[in-house]
Amino acid sequence: MKVVVTVPTYNEIENIERLIGEILAQDERVEVLVADDNSPDGTWKRVAELGESNPRVHLLHRTTDRGRGRAGRDAYAWALEQGADLAFEMDADFSHHPRYLPAMIAALEGGADVVLGSRQVPGGKDIGRTWLRRWLTNASNLYVRIVLGLPVGDCNSGYRGFRRSALEAIDAGHAFSPGPAIVHELLYKASRRKLKMVEIPIEFVDREEGTSTLTFSTLLRSYVTILRLRWMGLTGKLFEATE
Numbered sequence: 001m002k003v004v005v006t007v008p009t010y011n012e013i014e015n016i017e018r019l020i021g022e023i024l025a026q027d028e029r030v031e032v033l034v035a036d037d038n039s040p041d042g043t044w045k046r047v048a049e050l051g052e053s054n055p056r057v058h059l060l061h062r063t064t065d066r067g068r069g070r071a072g073r074d075a076y077a078w079a080l081e082q083g084a085d086l087a088f089e090m091d092a093d094f095s096h097h098p099r100y101l102p103a104m105i106a107a108l109e110g111g112a113d114v115v116l117g118s119r120q121v122p123g124g125k126d127i128g129r130t131w132l133r134r135w136l137t138n139a140s141n142l143y144v145r146i147v148l149g150l151p152v153g154d155c156n157s158g159y160r161g162f163r164r165s166a167l168e169a170i171d172a173g174h175a176f177s178p179g180p181a182i183v184h185e186l187l188y189k190a191s192r193r194k195l196k197m198v199e200i201p202i203e204f205v206d207r208e209e210g211t212s213t214l215t216f217s218t219l220l221r222s223y224v225t226i227l228r229l230r231w232m233g234l235t236g237k238l239f240e241a242t243e
């Protein structure tokens with residue numbers, strides 16, 4: 001069985017090497033794909049070097065069309081092309097710890113189509129964030145859950161895994177969200193396809209190294225995108241749109 005763990009990166013030089021090491025240590029079937037947008041700090045160079053000596057490490061070096069969503073889309077397309085049976089996505093900043101991967105893999109092997117690393121199920125936690133950031137996360141989570149009618153607790157989780165059939169059912173390789181809203185787009189599509197979703201509790205730890213790419217305008221834009229997603233779902237356009 002082939003398991004691909006994809007990691008979108010932008011300026012994650014402080015995290016990437018240790019992260020890759022810890023991901024690979026979780027399960028010998030795992031391969032890593034880093035989808036880097038030509039990070040000025042040279043994250044992609046480090047990954048390329050690691051890939052030279054380790055065939056389980058792969059780099060998707062993107063030089064145009066920068067974006068968290070674009071990188072995610074291309075990473076899923078790559079995983080499908082390479083024949084992955086299971087594909088995961090996680091952040092590079094250790095907010096999503098690799099130690100949860102075995103339980104997430106087991107959930108997919110046990111029959112789930114989609115698995116989420118979740119802060120919003122018993123045992124899940126949000127650590128090291130300011131109350132304001134936690135409040136923002138909770139409020140935005142509630143908003144997304146209500147507007148899109150999602151059957152899960154943690155709608156904002158970017159830590160997730162899919163069976164191949166699920167990725168195909170939602171056509172993840174052609175996701176249209178350019179930015180972080182790809183997280184919601186794919187979840188909404190999965191729910192519209194009635195895929196079986198399972199949440200695994202995680203302790204979400206705030207970024208310690210590197211800098212955040214989250215800005216207020218990105219946040220606002222993603223609220224509008226949620227409404228757009230809902231509109232597309234209502235008008236039957238959700239699965240027609242690509243880019």
Ligand SMILES: Nc1nc2c(ncn2[C@@H]2O[C@H](COP(=O)(O)OP(=O)(O)OP(=O)(O)O)[C@@H](O)[C@H]2O)c(=O)[nH]1
Nearest residue numbers: 008009010035037067068071091092207212213214
């Ligand atoms: N390829 C690519 N990856 C990105 C881009 N923006 C962010 N990322 C990566 O996406 C993941 C999530 O981004 P974060 O900066 O951690 O966003 P966040 O978790 O909302 O905010 P902080 O943890 O506070 O920084 C990280 O692995 C980033 O390196 C981008 O434009 N292109």
Ligand SMILES: [Mg+2]
Nearest residue numbers: 091093095207
């Ligand atoms: Mg982060």
